[in-house]
Amino acid sequence: MVTEQNDKKARAKKRVEELKGFYIHSAVYVVVNLFIMVVSVVVRMNEGESFAEAFFNLGILVTPFFWGLGLAFHALKVFSLSPIFGKEWEERQIRKFMEEDRREAEKYRDQ
Known part of the structure; x- marks a missing residue:
């Protein structure tokens, strides 16, 4: 009985750690990609591009896209999907x- 409770507690703790890791990964994804996008848009606008040209540039969207794929796979694993x-x-x-x-x-x- 005690070992069963210990096993349940260990599984629950592992699950909490996985969720925590995913939430940290998500927060870092948002912060870093916002920073990259803002800096890139500002630099491109200073070089004479319009906001739309600077924002909808494929180079700016590559990092969030591929990192987003990694984040999606992380979510699939954590949420057992x-x-x-x-x-x-x-x-x-x-x-x-x-x-x-x-x-x-x-x-x-x-x-």
């Missing part, structure tokens, strides 16, 4: 390997 390798897939794989081990053990036990 993986359509391919989710908890159900893990459970099936565990059952499959346990069954293989059981059959292998029975093969040697019968000899």
Whole structure:
């Protein structure tokens, strides 16, 4: 009973740490990308571009886009939204390997 509660507490603590890491990652994403975009727009406007030309420049949007992809994958992992390798897939794989081990053990036990 005590070990079960310890396991639950450890899992809950791990989950909280994962959430905390995601929230920190999200906050850093927003702050850094806002800074990069503001500085880039100001520099381009000082070079004579209009606000629209400076803001909708592909070079400014590359960093938030690719970093955003990384952040999206982080969210998928933290919130268990993986359509391919989710908890159900893990459970099936565990059952499959346990069954293989059981059959292998029975093969040697019968000899």
